Amino acid sequence: MSTPRPSKSLTRLGVPLGIILIVVMLVVPLPAVVLDLLIALNITGALLVLMVAMFIHKPLEFAAFPSVILVMTLFRLALNVSATRLVLRDGYAGKVIDTFGHFVVGGSLIIGLIVFAILLVIQFVVITNGAGRVAEVGARFTLDAMPGKQMAIDADLNSGLIDEEEARRRRAEVHAEADFHGAMDGASKFVKGDAIAAIVITLVNLVGGFAIGVAQHGMPFGEAVNTYSLLSIGDGLVSQVPALLLSVATGLIVTRSVADSDMGSDIVGQLFARRMPLRVAGFGALGLCLIPGLPKLPFLIAGGVMLIAASRIDEDADAVGADLAATGAAGELAEVPDTPEALVAEIRVDPLGLELSADLIDLVDTRTGGDLLDRVKALRRKVAGELGIVIPPVRTRDNLELPPHTYAITLFGAEVARGEAPRGTVLAIGDFLGSLPGTPTQEPVFGLEAKWIPAELRHQAEIGGATVVDRASVVTTHLSEVVHQHAGRLLGREDVRMLTDVVKRSHPVVIEELTPTLLPLGEVQRVLRALLDERIPIRDLVRIFEALSIRASISKDLDGLVEAARAALEPSLAAPYVTDGVLHAITFEPVLEQHLLEGLRPTDQGAVIVIDPDLAQTMLMGLSQSAQTCENTGARPVLVCAPQVRAAVRRMVAPALERLPVLAYSELAAAREVRSVAVISAAGARPALAEVGA
Incomplete structure (x- = not known):
């Protein structure tokens, strides 16, 4: 029997209604019984958040955590306001606060103040400050790493390692991770502010309670101090317990790395993974028993537990851990596969590549409007429509060895072209650019006189009659020219096989007569390459193959075959x-x-x-x-x-x-x-x- 799930309407309206009720609590007095119930709910909710934070595998599994912190903090402050109202008005704020003020701290004002101060120090100085710093650093490094992650995803997509759906999923995950860490950076400020608010509220309760007890209720000074101090301390402790739980949960979330199991399993598994550290710790605890005056039983128990745990560790697992620890970097190298297939994949040369210097990463960073990768994909479709061939995926990556604002185009691993695209500029092409500030250059395709001008002067340059081109268009146009210039080299034997298979599905007789009967596939490739070298499209493969069949039955001379193919395409040359x-x-x-x-x-x-x-x-x-x-x-x-x-x-x-x-x-x-x-x-x-x- 399945567990009933909340309806969608209840799930959608539950949190907004809860926030409205929290705001109402700030202005409407609550009975002490209701306050007890809400305090119990607050403590239980904070404990639930802490448990969820411990059992997730990666931070994004609890992506709502920053919002949860805000709601829980607001709820706790509303409870503080309600409790303060009851303490100052009635001298009684419910059974929970009264119990914390008397039983937990033993009815002693001094003990209560010390315990409260210690909790504040633990939360504010240790946990909250540390979690806030980790959240800030994590947010900065996550945002800085986004362009590189985007390039890696697009490189895998262009190389065919992943499909478009997987690429979209990874991009969404990268953006979600950046949003989460940015939100956590802000959420940590809520936790710190809550700790400060707890101090202020407690001081207000103390001072206000003394004044009301003495002035309004006519209590002796000692009785007023005892009554309102214990209630104020009880209220502070009731608030600080869930606040401390949320602070710990915040620290666990921001320090959590991606893993395949929950945090408890990771900690236990990694602490008790090796026998030698446990043995050293156990014998060290037993050795402390030799110091005169120290109690023997606690250290005997602690050392015995460590030695028992060491004896239960599997020998094989311990040996593996010891080997990895001993070999260090060599162990990391051993993890790299050295099979022939892996080595071949490692040394594989990309047919077509685009390398960017570090300051040109913004061209591929979609967060800043970079659309170079989309333009490169569109270029592949454009070349297929113009030349009739499918060029291989363009491997786009960064190259720290390139000079600033420089890009390089590679063909089979060798650089064949290079250009510049300074950040924050556009390329103005024209004859009257002397009045515009910028860096003179030449347009990379046609060699026209041009100038890199600040992007904000684009409109002024256009009014002056110049043709203005953005940086991504310059890179894409240059890449297109390189592809057209070297299209013959990019046409491989497998590509020719694919083209002949496509023609064979619609015109089987043409292919059966041509290859391999009259011409092997390699000769067909030579002819098609020769046509592409002269920038002649090979879209009309049927007529090209028919002409080759007729000519090959007479002579297999390369020039004769090429001229026959040209004659078949004559109207379009x-x-x-x-x-x-x-x-x-x-x-x-x-x-x-x-x-x-x-x-x-x-x-x-x-x-x-x-x-x-x-x-x-x-x-x-x-x-x-x-x-x-x-x-x-x-x-x-x-x-x-x-x-x-x-x-x-x-x-x-x-x-x-x-x-x-x-x-x-x-x-x-x-x-x-x-x-x-x-x-x-x-x-x-x-x-x-x-x-x-x-």
Whole structure:
């Protein structure tokens, strides 16, 4: 038979009604019988709180404790007010206070004052001060550790160790822990204030009782002192017993570490876990019996209990404890698994990483509005939609070796890019930034002139015509550019297998004809990497695989396979570089282009062009100048050449001009108009005025 539980409405209304009744107690007189009942309830409730504090496994299991302290403190102060009213009005405050004033302290005013003073010292000086200090330090360290915990959770999520639901649960637990320790820091002040209030209330009762007893009731001075002093001391003791219990509970909560068992089990288990300390303590107690004048029986009993407890400890458990204590740090190292699987996991290199200096942690701290991790997740979805690949999770972590306000982007453990994002600033991009205070810099993706300005000047910079970008956007844009630049390297063999499996579900014949019959998976990967290296999306895998099937039946030459895939995607190759239907093209002079054709040489890695180094240098300089001039006008230039040399020209110019696309004449169908902006000759570059219609 199940135990009946309180209804939800009763649970919801019980505490608010109780607080209202407590406030009523402050102004409405209570009969002595009711006061006795409430005092008993107060002491029992404080004992219950202490027991709950001892039997929880971690502080968050009693998350309501700060609120409980406030309610219990208010309740106890209301009882003090009610008791004071009865003591001063009737000279009697119920049986409980009367018993504490006579029986507990033996009816002696001096003993009562001493006991009351000792309780105050224990609570105020020892327990409350210590608990308050621990709560303050715990709150500060918990808040300081929040960004690191958030980064660890997001890193585990990005690496696939946990799912989104588990990440949300852990984030909620981190926030709850911070809120709890912050509340405990404030709640400890209630306990300290309660101890001070107890002293003031007792003094008021003493002085007020003397005055009322002598002036109003006509008591002799000695009788007034005896009557009202004992009642005041009894009231103080009745209040201090539950206050002391709550103070102890506060100390237990704030000093409680997370464990798998309750506090009593932990204390007993850890104190009596080893045989040697118990033996030393037992023989030490027996040795004290040798001192002349000391009573023998108490020390014999204490030492005997220790030795009996030592004899009952399990030998194996004691041996394990002794080994761990003897080895120290070596014991900690022994706990680290050294299996091949564990070592492989330890040395695993993350494909893509983002490292932040210590002062950039605010970018990922959601408490201060940091949303960098959310933007990185959105970037993965964006790249998947743009390029047709799923990049691996971005491992985000802090790096104390980085200079201040610096971030680094790593690829397979090696740093490939670095930038700055000073705290409290935004990046202003424009030509007229001289009047704005800040640090001059360059925009990390396009190399534009920019300046890091104070965040409060954002509106002023926008009015001046500058483009203003926040720090998280700068980091995300830089990361996006690195991903697009190295997308081919990020496409692994398993990724290609996943893509082919996706295509196979909808177009099984295409995959069955292509791999492994005509091309192994590794060759397909090489083709897809080559396309990604030229920033060509591979979303249309069906057409790419169909083109590879046709070409592979004739030749498996890499350049031929890549050009076949490009031909299948032909309408979309020039589209990203067309502005208002116009494609801005840089071309080669016919004589130079013929010279390039003659220098074409096949290699295992594809065709290359062998020409005079000086001519190659002149050509590259002309291309760089022409491309820069065109970009300054806001256009995106492309290099157009004959299909036979397109792949080789791309290999030659890519190291110096990675962002310059190289297209064949046959790949310009997306443009209504082709505008030639420069012609490259053996002597350099010259402007071109010719315009070619589509």
